[in-house]
Amino acid sequence: MAEAAPDRILYTCEDRIATLTLNRPDKLNAFDDEQVVQLRDALRRVDADEAAHVAIVTGAGRAFSSGADVHQRQLRKREELERYGGPQAPGANAGDLLSHSVNWKPVIAAVHGYGLGLALGLVLECDLIVAEAGTRFQITEVSRGLGGARQWGLMQLRGGGALADEVALTGRFFSAEEALAAGIVNRVAPAGEYLSVARELACEILKNPPLSVRATVRTRRWQIERLGREIAMQMQPWKLYLSEDFTEAARAFAEKREPAPFKGR
Numbered sequence: 192m193a194e195a196a197p198d199r200i201l202y203t204c205e206d207r208i209a210t211l212t213l214n215r216p217d218k219l220n221a222f223d224d225e226q227v228v229q230l231r232d233a234l235r236r237v238d239a240d241e242a243a244h245v246a247i248v249t250g251a252g253r254a255f256s257s258g259a260d261v262h263q264r265q266l267r268k269r270e271e272l273e274r275y276g277g278p279q280a281p282g283a284n285a286g287d288l289l290s291h292s293v294n295w296k297p298v299i300a301a302v303h304g305y306g307l308g309l310a311l312g313l314v315l316e317c318d319l320i321v322a323e324a325g326t327r328f329q330i331t332e333v334s335r336g337l338g339g340a341r342q343w344g345l346m347q348l349r350g351g352g353a354l355a356d357e358v359a360l361t362g363r364f365f366s367a368e369e370a371l372a373a374g375i376v377n378r379v380a381p382a383g384e385y386l387s388v389a390r391e392l393a394c395e396i397l398k399n400p401p402l403s404v405r406a407t408v409r410t411r412r413w414q415i416e417r418l419g420r421e422i423a424m425q426m427q428p429w430k431l432y433l434s435e436d437f438t439e440a441a442r443a444f445a446e447k448r449e450p451a452p453f454k455g456r
Contacts, residue, residue, distance in 0.1 A: 199213070199214055199225055199226035199230070200212065200214060200226070200229040200230050200233045201214045202233050202236060204242050207242065207243060207244040207245065208243070208246070208390060208393045208397075209236075209240060209245070209247070210246070210249065211230065211233045211234070211237070211247070212249055213250040216251045216252025219253065219254045219256065219305065220250045220251065220254060220255065220256040220310070221256065221257045221260040221261075222256060222259050222260055222285060223264065224263065224283035225283075226260075227279070227285045227288070228282060230248075230285075230288060230313075231288050234289065234292075237296055238293055238294050238296060239293070243296065244296060244396075244397055244401055245296060245297050245298075245299065245396050246296060246297070247298075247299045247301050247386070247390065247393060248298060248299070248300050248301070248317060249300075249303075249389070250303070250304070253304050254303065254304030254305040254306075255301075255304055255305060255306045255310060255314070255326075256305070256306060256309070256313075257305055257307050257308075257310070258308025258311070258331055259308055261335075261444050262445055264278040264279060264280075265335065265437075265441040265444075266445060269433065272432050272433060273433065277432050285312065285313060286341065286419060287416070288313065288316070289316045289412055289415075290412055290415065290419075292412070294405060295405040295406070295408040297318040297396055297404060297405075297408050299318065299320070299321060299392055299393055300313070300321065301385045301386050301388075301389035302320065302322045302326050302385065303322070303326055303385050304323070305326070305328075306328045307327075308329065308335075311329065311330060311342055312341055312342055312345065315345035315346060315349065315375075318408055318411060319377045319389075319392055320376040320377050320378075321377060321378045321379075321380055321388045321389040321392065322367035322370065322371075322376045322378070322380070322385065323379075323380050323382060324367060324368070324379050324381055324382055325366065325382070326366070326367040326385075327364045327365070327366060327367075328365050329362065329365070330358055330362055331362065332362075333359065333362030334362040334440060335440045335441060335444070336434055336440045337431050337437060338429070338431055339359040339360075339362065340359070340422050341419065341422050342359065343355050343356070344418050346373075348414065348415065349374060350374040350375070351373050351375050353373075355373070355375075367379045377392070434456060435456050436454060436455065439451055439453070440453075
C-alpha cells in the first residue's frame with residue numbers, strides 16, 4: 192500500500208478566517224506537484240467550509256515560497272514535458288488554483304522572505320496581498336527560459352506599470368516596498384507582523400455582507416481567468432519548455448552553476 196503524502200498544506204479556521212500554510216519549510220516551500228494538488232484541495236475546502244468566510248495563504252519557515260521545485264517540475268524528461276504540455280504534471284497546474292470556486296470567498300496572501308516564480312503568480316492571483324518589509328519577489332521564469340508573460344499580465348492588471356515591464360524583461364528581484372509603491376501589494380507589514388496585518392484586513396472584509404464581497408471577488412477572478420487564457424493562447428505555441436535554453440537554465444540551477452551562454456533555441 193502506497194504511503195500517504197505528507198501534509199504540504201496546513202489548514203486551520205478560527206473566527207471565520209481560514210489559514211492555509213505552505214508546509215515544506217526545509218525546501219523553502221518550493222512547489223512540487225503534490226503541494227500544488229494539496230493547495231488546490233485546501234482552497235476547495237475553504238470554498239465549501241461554511242465556517243470560513245475569508246482565507247489567508249501563508250508559508251511556514253523562512254519564506255513564503257521559492258517557487259517551483261526545479262528538480263521535480265523543470266528537470267522532467269523531454270517526453271514527459273511533451274506529454275504534459277509543460278513542467279506541471281496532470282492536475283498540478285498552479286495557474287488556475289483560484290479560478291474554480293463556487294462560493295468565491297476572498298483570499299489574502301501573507302508573504303515573507305521570498306515569493307518567487309510560481310509563488311509570485313499565486314500571490315498576484317490572491318485578492319489582497321500583505322508582504323513583510325524586505326520581502327523579495329522575482330519572476331524567475333525569465334531567467335529559466337519560460338518567459339514572464341503571465342506574471343507581467345497579473346502585475347499590469349494590478350496597475351504595475353513600468354515596474355512590471357522592467358522585472359518581466361530583466362528578471363531582477365524587486366522588493367515589497369517597490370511593489371507597494373507600484374500598487375501591486377496592499378500593505379507592507381513590519382517584520383514578523385505580516386500574518387497579523389493580513390488578519391486585520393480579513394476582519395475589515397468580514398464587516399461586510401458576504402454575498403456582496405463574493406460578487407466582487409467573482410468578477411475580479413473572471414478578469415484574471417480571461418487574461419490568463421489570452422496569455423496562454425499566445426505563449427503555448429512557443430513551447431519554451433522544450434527549448435535548449437530552458438533545459439540549460441534548469442540544469443545550471445540544479446547544479447548551482449552559471450548557465451552556458453544561451454542560444455535562442
